[in-house]
Amino acid sequence: MGYPPMLEEFRRRVEAALGSYLARCGGPPGLVEAMGYSLMAGGKRMRPVLLLAARAVFPPGGLDPLPAACAVEFIHTYSLIHDDLPALDDDDFRRGRPSSHKRFGEAMAVLAGDALLTQAFWLMGEEYRGSADPAATAVVAEMAWAAGSAGMVGGQVLDTVETGHAVGQGELERIHSMKTGALIRAAVRCGAILGHASSDDLAALTACAGRMGLAFQVADDVLDATATAEDLGKTPGKDEAQGKNTYVSLMGVERARAYAQELTREALARLDRFGPSADGIRILARLFVDRTS
Amino acid sequence: MGYPPMLEEFRRRVEAALGSYLARCGGPPGLVEAMGYSLMAGGKRMRPVLLLAARAVFPPGGLDPLPAACAVEFIHTYSLIHDDLPALDDDDFRRGRPSSHKRFGEAMAVLAGDALLTQAFWLMGEEYRGSADPAATAVVAEMAWAAGSAGMVGGQVLDTVETGHAVGQGELERIHSMKTGALIRAAVRCGAILGHASSDDLAALTACAGRMGLAFQVADDVLDATATAEDLGKTPGKDEAQGKNTYVSLMGVERARAYAQELTREALARLDRFGPSADGIRILARLFVDRTS
Numbered sequence: 001m002g003y004p005p006m007l008e009e010f011r012r013r014v015e016a017a018l019g020s021y022l023a024r025c026g027g028p029p030g031l032v033e034a035m036g037y038s039l040m041a042g043g044k045r046m047r048p049v050l051l052l053a054a055r056a057v058f059p060p061g062g063l064d065p066l067p068a069a070c071a072v073e074f075i076h077t078y079s080l081i082h083d084d085l086p087a088l089d090d091d092d093f094r095r096g097r098p099s100s101h102k103r104f105g106e107a108m109a110v111l112a113g114d115a116l117l118t119q120a121f122w123l124m125g126e127e128y129r130g131s132a133d134p135a136a137t138a139v140v141a142e143m144a145w146a147a148g149s150a151g152m153v154g155g156q157v158l159d160t161v162e163t164g165h166a167v168g169q170g171e172l173e174r175i176h177s178m179k180t181g182a183l184i185r186a187a188v189r190c191g192a193i194l195g196h197a198s199s200d201d202l203a204a205l206t207a208c209a210g211r212m213g214l215a216f217q218v219a220d221d222v223l224d225a226t227a228t229a230e231d232l233g234k235t236p237g238k239d240e241a242q243g244k245n246t247y248v249s250l251m252g253v254e255r256a257r258a259y260a261q262e263l264t265r266e267a268l269a270r271l272d273r274f275g276p277s278a279d280g281i282r283i284l285a286r287l288f289v290d291r292t293s
Numbered sequence: 294m295g296y297p298p299m300l301e302e303f304r305r306r307v308e309a310a311l312g313s314y315l316a317r318c319g320g321p322p323g324l325v326e327a328m329g330y331s332l333m334a335g336g337k338r339m340r341p342v343l344l345l346a347a348r349a350v351f352p353p354g355g356l357d358p359l360p361a362a363c364a365v366e367f368i369h370t371y372s373l374i375h376d377d378l379p380a381l382d383d384d385d386f387r388r389g390r391p392s393s394h395k396r397f398g399e400a401m402a403v404l405a406g407d408a409l410l411t412q413a414f415w416l417m418g419e420e421y422r423g424s425a426d427p428a429a430t431a432v433v434a435e436m437a438w439a440a441g442s443a444g445m446v447g448g449q450v451l452d453t454v455e456t457g458h459a460v461g462q463g464e465l466e467r468i469h470s471m472k473t474g475a476l477i478r479a480a481v482r483c484g485a486i487l488g489h490a491s492s493d494d495l496a497a498l499t500a501c502a503g504r505m506g507l508a509f510q511v512a513d514d515v516l517d518a519t520a521t522a523e524d525l526g527k528t529p530g531k532d533e534a535q536g537k538n539t540y541v542s543l544m545g546v547e548r549a550r551a552y553a554q555e556l557t558r559e560a561l562a563r564l565d566r567f568g569p570s571a572d573g574i575r576i577l578a579r580l581f582v583d584r585t586s
Contacts, residue, residue, distance in 0.1 A: 027442030031450045035442065082407060087399035106380035107453050110403065111446050114375060114410065118441040121414040125434030132425035140433055141418030148411040149320030149328065153404050157324045160400050 003049070003287075007280055010052040014045045017066045018073060025119045034104045034112035035119075039077045041095045046284065047072045047187045053280030054191025054205060065194045067127035068139045072187050074120035075147050079183075081113040083156065091238065117147070139190045146186030155179025159244070167245045173214060175245075180220070181213030188212075188281070204270050205281075211267035212285050218260040219289045221246035225253055227292065260289040296342070296580075300573055303345040307338045310359045311366060318412045327397045327405035328412075332370045334388045339577065340365045340480045346573030347484025347498060358487045360420035361432045365480050367413035368440050372476075374406040376449065384531065410440070432483045439479030448472025452537070460538045466507060468538075473513070474506030481505075481574070497563050498574075504560035505578050511553040512582045514539035518546055520585065553582040 003011055022036055048069035055065040084091040084099040085106065092102050101109035121140060128136035145151060155178030167175075188209035192202050224239045225248040239246045247256040267285045271278045296304055315329055341362035348358040377384040377392040378399065385395050394402035414433060421429035438444060448471030460468075481502035485495050517532045518541040532539045540549040560578045564571045 025442045027444075027447035028450045031442050031447055078407075082403055085403060087403060108450070110375055110378060110380060111450050111453075114371075114406075115442040115446040117407065117410055118437050118446060121433055122437030122441055125430050125432075125437055129430045129434050130427040131430055132427070134423040134425070137418050137422045137424055137429050137433075139418075140414055140430075141422050144411050144415030144418055148415050149318045149324050149408040151320075153408040153411060154320035154324055157321045157401070157404050160404075 003044075004283060006056075007049055007053065007283060010049045010280070011045050013066060014048040014052070014069055014073065017070050018045075021067075021070050021074075021119070021123050025115070025122070027115065030104075030108065031112060031115060034100060034108050035116055037103060038081050038094075038100050038112065039074065039116065041097065043095060045073060046288070047076055047183060050184065050209075050281070050284050051187040051191040053278075053284055054188040054209075055195050056280050057192065057201070057205070057274055057277045058195025058197055062196060063128055063131060063133050063135055063194055065191060067123050068143070068190045068194060069187075071120040071124050071139075071143055072183060072190070074116045074123070075143065075152075076183060078113040078116035078120070079147075079152055079156070081109055081116070085109060088156070088160065089238075089242070135194045135196065138193050142186050142190050142193065146182040151178055151182035151186075152180075155182065166249075169250055172245050172247070172250060176214060176217040177210065180217045181210060184213035184216065185209040201273070204273055208267045208270035208281065208285070211263045211270070212288055215260045215263035215267065215285070216288045218247045218256050218263065219291065221248045222253055222256050222260065223291070223293070224248070264289050296337075297576060299349075300342055300346065300576060303342045303573070304338050306359060307341040307345070307362055307366065310363050311338075314360075314363050314367075314412070314416050318408070318415070320408065323397075323401065324405060324408060327393060327401050328409055330396060331374050331387075331393050331405065332367065332409065334390065336388060338366060339581070340369055340476060343477065343502075343574070343577050344480040344484040346577055347481040347502075348488050349573050350485065350494070350498070350567055350570045351488025351490055355489060356421055356424060356426050356428055356487055358484060360416050361436070361483045361487060362480075364413040364417050364432075364436055365476060365483070367409045367416070368436065368445075369476060371406040371409035371413070372440075372445055372449075374402055374409070378402060381449070381453065382531070382535070428487045428489065431486050435479050435483050435486065439475040444471055444475035444479075445473075448475065459542075462543055465538050465540070465543060469507060469510040470503065473510045474503060477506035477509065478502040494566070497566055501560045501563035501574065501578070504556045504563070505581055508553045508556035508560065508578070509581045511540045511549050511556065512584065514541045515546055515549050515553065516584075516586070517541070557582050 018039060022039055025032065051069040051072055052065055080094060081100045083089050084094055085101055091099055093099060100112055124140050155175050158175045159179055185206055188205050189202065192205050221239065247259065264285050268282060271282060311332060315332055318325065344362040344365055345358055373387060374393040376382050377387055378394055384392055386392060393405055417433050448468050451468045452472055478499055481498050482495065485498050514532065517530065540552065544552065557578050561575060564575060
């Protein structure tokens with residue numbers, strides 16, 4: 001998938017800022033190397049681009065959204081490193097390369113993940129340090145809540161515990177709304193909060209992001225079931241092999257594809273209150289489901 | 294070790310707040326249980342009590358220091374869970390009970406640690422949300438910096454990598470100033486920053502905390518070499534068995550004891566500019582080295 005010019009410009013800004021924040025983190029060279037191996041592995045940077053697109057819905061001014069955008073990518077990257085660990089999903093490949101623990105050993109993978117998670121909060125705290133803008137503390141709270149026990153980590157626990165026995169669609173959606181949805185919602189909410197969105201606008205964007213996150217996960221399950229290892233950059237078919245509950249195991253590939261499209265239509269409908277300033281989010285909502293990796 | 298009344302009152306407030314913050318974290322019951330197993334295991338709560346003692350050096354007013362105090366304990370607790378993992382220090386006991394991965398399995402221990410680290414930033418972001426006090430963002434930045442790649446996690450990397458070959462005192466102090474010192478300095482600095490300390494006062498307290506942290510580690514190494522498992526609540530003698538570099542391996546028990554006392558005298562000297570309002574820190578500086586567990 002390629003971004004149109006505005007989103008590609010967002011991606012370039014994120015890419016450059018990620019490198020510069022990583023360089024400022026400091027620490028033992030071996031640790032920084034392991035952090036960079038996972039963080040600077042390219043990728044579409046969908047979450048930070050989404051945050052910047054949500055910020056662009058509102059007039060300019062206030063705090064720079066790049067620190068929060070990069071924080072969400074630091075958090076996403078740490079979660080991939082820890083999820084790949086032998087004790088969790090035990091995946092040897094990620095983005096077409098050995099996963100962190102295969103490359104650096106398990107101890108370093110645990111610590112590189114810990115460091116990326118911690119530095120996510122450092123870069124928001126440091127870049128917004130001393131600000132009287134109420135958005136500064138709000139984005140810290142939003143991001144941490146989304147990544148924490150009632151969000152991403154909690155979802156990973158449910159996904160791990162529930163693996164091996166079938167769950168219904170309601171339970172599956174609850175798991176995914178935590179495991180992958182929470183961080184996507186946080187990206188949109190933080191962008192909006194940094195733009196001093198009204199509570200009505202924030203609610204509409206949150207509802208949109210909820211559908212986008214679910215659609216993203218449904219599309220992910222379809223890809224795992226249908227894509228090649230080359231396209232995916234990781235081992236496909238692992239969900240089924242591990243007895244994971246997915247939308248494909250629940251409803252089959254075709255119905256899952258249709259469901260992702262339906263969710264995307266619902267997400268887009270939530271954006272009707274906004275004008276062309278929300279076009280970035282509109283494009284992303286479609287890209288979330290029309291991707292090949 | 295017992296606290297005198299003022300510090301005991303601090304400890305009680307911290308203990309109550311930890312339980313109430315944990316209850317507000319939310320998430321799957323199994324995850325919350327694993328978080329609570331490590332977080333609510335008692336202990337002296339030295340870091341949060343130190344933060345409150347540093348706050349007490351300055352006049353009242355401004356933000357409540359309890360969220361920051363509890364955040365430092367959340368972070369300390371997560372670090373113990375991850376350090377005990379088989380891939381790291383591989384310790385089966387902690388505070389006299391099975392360590393988290395022995396009790397809940399490795400996957401849950403990784404995730405419970407991740408959740409505690411994340412919720413540390415949530416509780417600061419949430420409790421200080423919307424505040425215009427510049428201390429709100431500053432404590433987030435300070436705490437994350439201390440816990441991150443150039444601080445606690447970086448120190449753990451050096452400790453792991455360096456284990457097995459001898460290092461000199463300079464290198465050992467650098468490791469410990471990161472691994473255990475950084476969070477102790479952050480506790481003192483955050484307390485002072487919440488009290489709107491002048492830069493001179495902050496510098497004096499930071500220097501004091503640096504000596505206290507080092508003294509704490511030296512005393513820790515002495516305890517590991519001399520205490521019983523019952524006193525310690527964890528396996529003693531592990532440092533030597535694992536070929537760890539410690540002050541005891543470097544200078545022997547007696548000289549290490551004397552060095553801890555010397556560092557404590559230096560720490561106390563940095564407090565000369567403060568009156569009785571710094572008595573809490575003075576008491577803690579002595580307790581850091583005069584402990585049996």
